[in-house]
Amino acid sequence: MIQKHVLCQVLITLSMMFLWERIYAQQAWIRINQLGYREADVKVAVMGSKEPIECTRFEVVDAATHKVVYEAKAVKYFGKYGPFAHTWRLNFSPFSRKGIYYIKAGSIKSPEFKIDNRVYEGTADFVLKYMRQQRSKYNPFLKDSCHTKDGFIVYHPDKNKDSTYIDVAGGWHDASDYLQYLPTSANATFQMMFAFMQHPESFQDKYDAWGNEGSNNIPDVIDEAKWGLDWLVKMNPRKGEYYNQIADDRDHQGMRLPTLDSVVYAPNKGFARPVYFITGKPQGEKYKNKTVGAASSAGKFATAFAIGAQVMKPYYPQFAESLVQKAIDAYEFGKQHPGNTQTISVVSPYIYAEDNYADDMELAAITLFKLTGDSVYLKDAIQFAHMEPVTPWMGADSANHYQWYPFVNLGHYFGAKLDHHNRDTYIRYMREGIQRVVNRGKNNPFLIGVPFIWCSNNLVVGMLTQMSLYRKITGDKSFEEEEAALRDWLFGCNPWGTSMICDLPENGIAPKDPHSAFTHLYNYKISGGLVDGPVYGSIWNKLIGIKLYAPDEFEAFQSDVAVYHDDYGDYSTNEPTMDGTASLSYYLSMLQSDTLSRLEYDKEGGVIKIDSDKKHVYLLFSAHEFAEGGKHVVETLARNKVKGNFFFTGDFLRNKKHYALLQQLHRQGHYIGSHSDKHLLYADWTKRDSLLVSKDSFKTDLEKSLEQLRKLNIESGKWYLPPYEWYNKQIVEWCKELGLTVLNFTPGTGTNADYTWPGLKNYRSSGDLLQHLFKLDEKILGGSLLLIHLGTDPRRKDKFYNKLDIIIKHLQKNGFMIKKLPN
Numbered sequence: 015m016i017q018k019h020v021l022c023q024v025l026i027t028l029s030m031m032f033l034w035e036r037i038y039a040q041q042a043w044i045r046i047n048q049l050g051y052r053e054a055d056v057k058v059a060v061m062g063s064k065e066p067i068e069c070t071r072f073e074v075v076d077a078a079t080h081k082v083v084y085e086a087k088a089v090k091y092f093g094k095y096g097p098f099a100h101t102w103r104l105n106f107s108p109f110s111r112k113g114i115y116y117i118k119a120g121s122i123k124s125p126e127f128k129i130d131n132r133v134y135e136g137t138a139d140f141v142l143k144y145m146r147q148q149r150s151k152y153n154p155f156l157k158d159s160c161h162t163k164d165g166f167i168v169y170h171p172d173k174n175k176d177s178t179y180i181d182v183a184g185g186w187h188d189a190s191d192y193l194q195y196l197p198t199s200a201n202a203t204f205q206m207m208f209a210f211m212q213h214p215e216s217f218q219d220k221y222d223a224w225g226n227e228g229s230n231n232i233p234d235v236i237d238e239a240k241w242g243l244d245w246l247v248k249m250n251p252r253k254g255e256y257y258n259q260i261a262d263d264r265d266h267q268g269m270r271l272p273t274l275d276s277v278v279y280a281p282n283k284g285f286a287r288p289v290y291f292i293t294g295k296p297q298g299e300k301y302k303n304k305t306v307g308a309a310s311s312a313g314k315f316a317t318a319f320a321i322g323a324q325v326m327k328p329y330y331p332q333f334a335e336s337l338v339q340k341a342i343d344a345y346e347f348g349k350q351h352p353g354n355t356q357t358i359s360v361v362s363p364y365i366y367a368e369d370n371y372a373d374d375m376e377l378a379a380i381t382l383f384k385l386t387g388d389s390v391y392l393k394d395a396i397q398f399a400h401m402e403p404v405t406p407w408m409g410a411d412s413a414n415h416y417q418w419y420p421f422v423n424l425g426h427y428f429g430a431k432l433d434h435h436n437r438d439t440y441i442r443y444m445r446e447g448i449q450r451v452v453n454r455g456k457n458n459p460f461l462i463g464v465p466f467i468w469c470s471n472n473l474v475v476g477m478l479t480q481m482s483l484y485r486k487i488t489g490d491k492s493f494e495e496e497e498a499a500l501r502d503w504l505f506g507c508n509p510w511g512t513s514m515i516c517d518l519p520e521n522g523i524a525p526k527d528p529h530s531a532f533t534h535l536y537n538y539k540i541s542g543g544l545v546d547g548p549v550y551g552s553i554w555n556k557l558i559g560i561k562l563y564a565p566d567e568f569e570a571f572q573s574d575v576a577v578y579h580d581d582y583g584d585y586s587t588n589e590p591t592m593d594g595t596a597s598l599s600y601y602l603s604m605l606q607s608d609t610l611s612r613l614e615y616d617k618e619g620g621v622i623k624i625d626s627d628k629k630h631v632y633l634l635f636s637a638h639e640f641a642e643g644g645k646h647v648v649e650t651l652a653r654n655k656v657k658g659n660f661f662f663t664g665d666f667l668r669n670k671k672h673y674a675l676l677q678q679l680h681r682q683g684h685y686i687g688s689h690s691d692k693h694l695l696y697a698d699w700t701k702r703d704s705l706l707v708s709k710d711s712f713k714t715d716l717e718k719s720l721e722q723l724r725k726l727n728i729e730s731g732k733w734y735l736p737p738y739e740w741y742n743k744q745i746v747e748w749c750k751e752l753g754l755t756v757l758n759f760t761p762g763t764g765t766n767a768d769y770t771w772p773g774l775k776n777y778r779s780s781g782d783l784l785q786h787l788f789k790l791d792e793k794i795l796g797g798s799l800l801l802i803h804l805g806t807d808p809r810r811k812d813k814f815y816n817k818l819d820i821i822i823k824h825l826q827k828n829g830f831m832i833k834k835l836p837n
Contacts, residue, residue: 041065042122044104048506048513048522049137050128052608053110056498059117059124060459060507062098064570072104072119077126082118084109092459096509096575101459125511125522131612134605138209138216138235140518141598144542145202145238146225147532148186148592150194153272154225155538160272161192165260165289166280169297177280182260182289185245189591190530192272194260195357196249197368200314201420202596203242204377207318207325208424209600210235211729215836216603232329235599240330243322243337249289250315253343258311261287263359269531290358294351298358303365307353310419313374316344320381328683338385345378345391362558366416372401376425384432387727395429396436403443407465407473409450412550415468421476421597423447427483431729431753434721444484451477452496460508461499466576468586471514471547472594474500478601486732489750501601508548509571510578515598516590517541527564527582529589534582543590544598548576557586607836614797618702619746620736620756626797629830633800634759636735638663638693640805643815644675647804650818651684654826657834658684660804661735664691664719667726680728685835687730688754691719693737696745703742712748733757733835739766739801757835759801762794763787766801768814780814788824795830 042063051057061069069091074084088105095101104117110129117124147155151162164183170176185194186202210217210233222230223237230237249257267277279288290297294308319341326334348371357366376398383391407418429440455463464473481497484490499507504514506523513524517539525545532538551574554560561583568578578587614623624632635647635658651658660679666672666689679686692715698704707715716734723730734754736745746756759766764786767778778786787800802815825832 042067043511044117044119044122044124045507045509045511046117046124046127047502048125048127048519048524050130050133052131052133052605053112053129055107056495057105057107057109057129058495058498058502058507059104059106061102061104061119061122062095062459062509063100063122064098066100067120069102069104069119072106072117074106074109074115075118077114077116083111083113083115092457095458095460096573097571098509103459125506134602136606137518138213138599138603138606139218139220141515141542141544141595141602142234142238144516144540144544144590144595145186145206145592146221147540147543148188149225149241150185150187150192150272151183152224154221155532156271156273157226158273160275161260161285161287163284163286165287166283167257167291168288169291169293171291171293179286180248180251180257180289182245182248182257184248185242185260186592187272188593190269190528190585190589191263191265192261192275193263193265194245195366196246196256196258196311197314197355197357197366197416197419198591198593199242200246200311200318202593203239203246203318204314204321204424205593205597206235206239206242206599207321209603210239211321211325212600213603213607213836216606236325236329239322240326240333243318243326243333246315246318247337247340250340250344254347256292256308256312256315256344256347257289258292258355259290259357262290263362263364266361269534271531271536292355294353294355299360301359301363301365303356303358304367304369305353305355307371308351308355309348310354310368310371310374312344312348312351313371313378316341316348316378317374317381319344320378320385323385327681341378341382341385345375345382348375348378349394364415366419367414368419369414369417370402370406370419372398373405373420373423373425376402376423377428380425380428380432384428384724384727384729387725392433395425396433396439399426399429399436399440399443404447404450405476407467408447408477409454409463410465411454412465413467421473422479424479424483427480427487430487432724434717434724441484441488444480445490448477448481448484448493448496452493455496455499460503461496462503462508463496464500466548466550466553468549468553469546469591469594470549471504471544472591472597474503474547475544475594475597475601479597482601482604487753489753501605504544508578509573509576510548510568511571512568512578512580514545514547515595516543516545525580525588525590527580527588529582529585540590542595544594545588545590546585546594547587548578549586551575551577554584554586560584560586612797616758616761618742618756620741620758621733622758622760622799623797624799624833624836626793629792629796629828630833631795631798631800631825631830632833632835633658633802634661634735634757635659635802635804636661636689637666637804638689638737639665640803640807641666641672641675642805643813644672644804647802647815647818648675648678648682650822652682654819654822654832656822656832657682659687659733659835660684661687661689661733662719663689663693663737664715664722665693667719667722673726676726676728680726683834685731685733686723686728687733687735687835688716688719688723689735690737691715691722695738695740696736697740697742699740702740703744705742705744709748712745713752716749716752716754731835757799760794760798763790763798763800765814766803769803769806769810771807771809773809780812780817783814784817784820787821792828795825 217233323337379395451463
């Protein structure tokens with residue numbers, strides 16, 4: 015009887031334990047980045063609990079074997095946040111082994127996640143799916159046309175033209191409604207071209223110009239940006255005539271596909287929609303906006319046209335050329351009409367209440383300088399930068415809808431790259447904005463410092479962009495953890511454990527029921543769209559027309575701090591936006607690019623190989639005083655349809671007899687970077703750690719060469735080839751401070767000896783160099799950097815550059831791809 019009683023008690027105890035563990039597990043969660051982590055990433059999970067528990071250590075567990083592979087005590091307690099009574103940051107950054115894992119803290123387990131350098135591969139193109147789906151005029155997703163009758167003019171100062179037809183069909187619908195705005199469309203267009211300019215290697219070509227499947231030998235991101243530029247040209251049909259918006263909130267008459275839109279805005283206009291002329295004055299009736307100028311919109315026109323004139327040139331040269339004057343005209347229009355233009359609402363109080371314009375004009379000025387080389391624009395840019403050193407939402411607790419737009423000022427980045435005299439000022443402004451957001455988020459476990467206003471995810475993307483560019487241009491990694499936290503927030507390391515991008519990851523927790531007619535009425539997926547994101551509980555409770563259509567799967571995680579629903583009825587947190595999605599293209603392309611190229615270094619810290627596991631070769635050409643082989647090299651590269659990587663000294667760049675060559679190289683899209691200004695010897699030949707230059711003299715010399723590149727409208731990128739290919743660790747560190755990465759030829763390849771001439775002990779004939787190169791195996795050649803001098807001392811009659819055609823054909827015959835250096 016006693017044994018039976020004891021057995022019963024044991025069974026009851028075990029049952030209670032299992033029940034307690036099940037309940038307990040529901041009271042604590044570990045949030046991770048669902049896409050995973052690159053091997054060298056800062057890696058931090060966040061644990062939140064509704065009950066008092068302790069956490070002083072955790073484990074990383076192999077998902078296949080369930081064996082512990084890493085143990086850590088890197089736990090930081092943060093207390094209460096949002097729905098959680100207790101929170102912790104679990105840092106496992108030192109663990110970098112490739113594989114699939116989960117985290118275990120006590121009995122709490124995280125979802126499985128991957129550690130792999132390829133976790134972001136394809137994501138930059140993935141978000142373009144949503145952009146194509148948002149197209150107006152022809153919609154490739156629906157394979158049908160829509161809004162082809164746009165539109166009739168409103169507010170034209172010439173009453174004879176008011177209410178008349180103008181062809182502005184095209185562009186993208188702004189979100190899940192079908193309004194179209196110049197501010198968001200111009201910004202989206204710029205952001206995609208900026209992404210391609212920075213990381214062209216991250217984008218593929220699987221769609222044609224119309225957005226239909228099928229390659230057209232143009233990267234898809236360029237096709238999408240061209241769609242935006244074509245529409246912007248229509249919205250600026252001639253000098254001094256600019257339009258800001260198509261349609262208004264009378265659009266909001268129930269969910270329907272854009273191809274079935276039947277909203278009528280005016281008698282006798284059919285399905286044509288109003289097109290709002292930019293007057294620089296308040297517009298609207300019941301809900302009049304607070305427009306006080308035109309520069310915010312004019313600046314956005316100018317920036318899109320100016321970058322378009324550069325990025326589109328290889329693909330649409332005549333179109334690109336036509337954009338130059340349009341960019342100049344738009345900028346001048348903005349200077350003549352300073353102030354902001356806001357959007358219009360008719361039946362509701364919700365408008366894009368943009369209040370700033372200095373950021374738009376700064377970016378316009380700096381891109382026009384890059385386009386034209388006219389230093390007047392450089393002077394204008396710094397003046398506009400001083401007007402708004404920090405985008406005002408940064409560090410703020412709240413803001414009106416789109417009050418400080420765009421959410422990141424890329425003018426500061428371009429200023430730091432292109433304006434030698436004010437570089438430190440631009441960098442200081444970038445850092446100050448970052449620091450304000452970091453300070454605001456430092457006391458919560460997610461390190462989230464953006465205010466939870468409408469479209470908070472756009473603010474996250476803006477800050478990620480600024481952090482990334484600041485790190486790139488300065489080499490300063492002091493904000494790495496905060497950047498990682500914001501990145502991970504978008505992919506699931508947030509209170510709700512959800513990604514904020516539709517279907518990314520496909521099989522994870524991500525928006526599946528967004529505020530969209532595509533999904534709600536027809537179950538069409540709208541993959542790639544970045545949803546608005548969480549809002550303060552106080553905002554959500556006051557919004558008009560919010561209704562949830564299904565039980566809230568995130569109910570346990572809602573709080574006054576922030577609310578998010580994956581529900582069609584919540585237009586405030588779960589509606590994808592076109593501009594927010596486009597703005598992701600830069601950051602995702604950067605994540606891909608950083609790990610698409612695996613770098614190998616010499617003992618001094620210079621890069622000597624890129625992706626040694628791939629059959630890639632990079633041809634480097636350098637020149638200082640000799641360049642007699644330039645014409646032959648350029649023609650050979652063009653004939654073989656490959657790109658080279660050229661490094662020139664400032665003395666070479668200033669020599670007018672080289673201008674035609676430089677223009678040809680630039681026009682053909684080769685990489686052009688610095689080889690110093692005066693070709694100084696940095697370190698002693700026999701005692702390499704002994705410097706022969708001071709930091710000031712080194713920096714002055716290098717910046718003079720970069721300045722000369724800028725004068726020639728050449729963006730040098732991140733790579734630097736030191737003179738004589740001779741440097742030490744200190745030079746590498748000083749280059750990092752200037753945002754440059756030192757590279758060198760791959761040891762053992764031998765082609766760099768082509769500078770020698772008979773009589774030197776180390777003389778190597780071109781035949782010897784060629785024979786040596788042909789004997790190299792794949793292990794040495796894979797990812798190698800082959801250096802060839804563009805010209806040599808006249809005493810060398812046997813010019814190795816004359817063998818370039820043979821070299822290219824040999825490499826290609828053996829399966830090697832000749833590559834341009836990644837940006």
